[in-house]
Amino acid sequence: MSDLLDHDTCEPGVTWTTGNVAEAFPGVFTTLGFTFIHEPTDRAVRTMFHRLGVYTSAQVGTRERIEDQFFTAFAGRAATNIDQFRDVAGLIPGTSASAVEQQLFGYVRPETVNHNVYHRYPAIAAKAPYAIATLPRRHDAMFADLRRWRLAQLRVLPDADEPTALRLLADARRRFEDIMELHMVVAFVSSGLADRLAATLARYDLAGLEARLLSGVGSDENEVANDLWLLAHERLPLSEFLDRHGYHGPNEGQLSGICWREDPSPILARLADLRKITEDSPRAPRQRSAEQLRIRREAAAELAARTGRLRGRAITALTNATARFLALREQGKAGYLLAFDVARAAARRAGDHLTARGVLAEPGDVFHLSYQQLTGRPDGDHRDLVAERRARYQERLDLRLPSSWVGVPVPTKVAEHTVPEAGEQQVITGLAASGGVAEGRARVVRDPATTDLDDGDILVCETTDPSWVSLFLVAGGVVTDHGGMLSHGPIVARELGLPCVCGTNDGSRRIRDGQRIRVDGDQGKVEIL
Template sequence: MSTREIVEETLDNTTIDPSVTWTTGNVAEAFPGVFTTLGFTFINASVELATRTTFRNLGVLTKKQVCVPDQPEDMFWTLFAGRAAANIDKFREIANITPGTSATAVEQQLFGYVRPETVDANSARRYPVIVAKAPAAVLRLPKRHDAEFAELRRWRLAHLDRIDTLDHAGCVELLDDARQRFQRMLTKHMLVAFVSSGLADRVTDMLAELDLADLGPALLSGVGSDESEIAHDLWALAHDEITLREFTDRHGYHGNNEGQLSGVTWREDPAPVLNRLADYRAIPADSPRAPRNRSQEQIATRHRALAELQAALPRRKRGGAARYVRWAARWIALREQGKAGYLLTFDIARAAARRQGALLVEAGVIDHIDDVFHLSYDEVRAGVTGDRRALVGARRAAYEQRCDYRLPQAWAGVPVLTKAGESDAPALDVSGVLTGVAASGGVVEGRARVVRDPSTTELDDGDILVCETTDPSWVSLFLVAAGVVTDYGGLLSHGPIVARELGIPCVCGTENGSYRIRDGQRIRLDGDAGTVTVLG
């Protein structure tokens, strides 16, 4: 069987317990693409400890359980062929001893689907501890989350301009600092993800009881996510209301492959942003499509949906319903803020790593600055002095080969890899229908644009974005798209949240929609019914 050390060396699990079930849902959204050695070893232990600390703070796990296991089967996440996967069975265990949720709910909200064989097996054995610890942890979190995020913004800007002057010791100190801040932010983010899922469950259950399920997306709209600010500032940059430096100071930690340390951000290469400014320049300030106006309309949409919900309730229950909707909106906004928070730590870590790479090139250890990402975190910290070109070459070759493959959405044991861009699923013909999660309401027709790389794709106004998953670097496409279809994710995934903030229809969790829909087909996206129909 694989061990944690073997996985950190090979970035793969070639032998693993065949009974354990894994998924790329949700975790692939946080850390999309293929890991390099530095990228994985920088965050591996931190992700595991952050997850376990979150559940300890809630009283679900004991202090002794906050550790990094030796066996991947016992961890909440690991890698297969360089790509991240979450351990569904571990999250089911947590759900089964946590009040207010279940294995079914966690699978649906975190991963976008529920397996047919899933059976809830809730136990109350940890309830007394949870009741004692969880309320305080939850009530204190929003203000602490806001404060941590604001501090990370200040910290990033304070360090960026001086990184190019650091020596080896300075790089290591900053990398260590970034890693600690990443773990702290992720610990808060994991709690936000868990609580927001519970609140969303409560809202959807309430609606189902009243036969008002179609109000769900509207009640989760207009929450004021970080991506709304990106959208507005893209528009402001196009209209010369802010400078490029102001934009990259605020949002430059985003960019293609931003969930990987080896990714290139808008701070380093703003071309993907600049290339789309003409689209935003064509949107006047008084247009309903201007980001600020879209946000205001979505807030109004949420208020109208709440009024409809309250009208269906007895007077004594209306106040409680309003509180649940208000709390859900607040925590969903924190969910997106948390992702932005750990990306701030990544931006400093990648800048420090590239500075260290430059020093290693000068020392003759590696050939290119980005070769540093194929060294381990411990190797970088140790300040390697011998020639590492052969080792880097072998690791780079494995990385490039893995980029040509992808994992399934879910599997047990060792996954079967498929070529990226290929699928056994049959393409949809005219009148073919694809079904997913109704994530953002509305019906729209347009040309499907199947996108694999947001940095190299141009959308025309009215095109419908079809992709595997999204992260904040995709926001520049959302402003142009008439709707969004994703393979992965649930109601609280990134793509649906941003779609609701911008008021465009979205169907998520189609599993293989980006492989069954052909680029250029005319399609109808029904965000209320959760369907996509090929028109021609």
């Protein structure tokens, strides 16, 4: 199974990236983690394009060659096939391959050329409007059902026998694919809407206003932030908080990660900081949300004054649609994490039974079996196989992939990443993702569970996921290596009113922990002071 996690051959002309997908599935896959999501994720993308009329029914289904897949792994880390997405973008009216590459992955390669074809336009015109119009309602309904289902299954699993645990694992995989399909539609549509909004604003000399217009859109993150504050102020029991948000946690994008439900110590360690935030403080989550909503309304008024009433209404409608789909992006991420949480619990329960039967040395070894091996109810002694895979997993933890590459990547070891000497590279550039300027001490964070931020520190990292929200509540600004306007970090930064520069590529390696820096979220610059 190592060939699934370490491809050593690939056609030399195929371009891959860790952008965006590294945010959804950060870190290194175990064998079970990758085989659980690989085929469902690729199938979900193809089914999504079929529902929109972009693909024919013959183009739905998994592909054997990695060059034909949208998603795979190199050196155990998630990677996306940029060329596949660019090919699809060329079939879609109202966008371009470069626009999709910019919105989804945070950059556009200068050597690329857009090539649009039109033969799928009739099918898209027939199918896409209905699919998009009904999507928000279907998305909300599926998310609510996942919440109910998760709680019900978590009550069953502690006493489940092996067949029941494996049945629930398969059910979780099916539900993961279902929500991922809707999530992919949301990601693609929101990308197109955001690109159209940016282009429209630029025509009226309002470039950059989109960051303010897309503040205060509301997302699942707001509820996590507010409930954390309520928990800190003893207005919400821990059990209720974990029922609502316990599927989050360090390394939550990996099936083998330990979520808050299993170990709440990472959030309990943050409560003292949150207790210092009073209810009427501008830093309180509800106050932050209200302020961002005010900023959004102010930006909308500026837009109306510049464009006139009739044109302003059309742009406002476009802004509202973009904001709605942005909120759905965060809801979709929470949705597949709900499926992950049940899958995680089911796998651990199956690991209990396999350990009792002598197949594994300990329950956690279950994550080094493949999904196919596990659901086939393995017999015999698998301890040597697991030991080999665990050792390879540990080796991969010390490897990093480039942000993009052609063909087969050349991983580098963490120790090989050099930090510039003081006085070098004083200005780091990225994407202006959330407005404002903040100055403070840089805290370069690799593991949010083991990092302490003081009030006003600047959070610097490769990427973020929902388990980082407690750090956002303390931080004065955010700098990320990966992502674009529609990535997790920028969305949460805008919701909480934090200056954010994303897509710096290697900012977390060029900035030293403890340095004083200035983050300019309006200009997309980070100065090392």
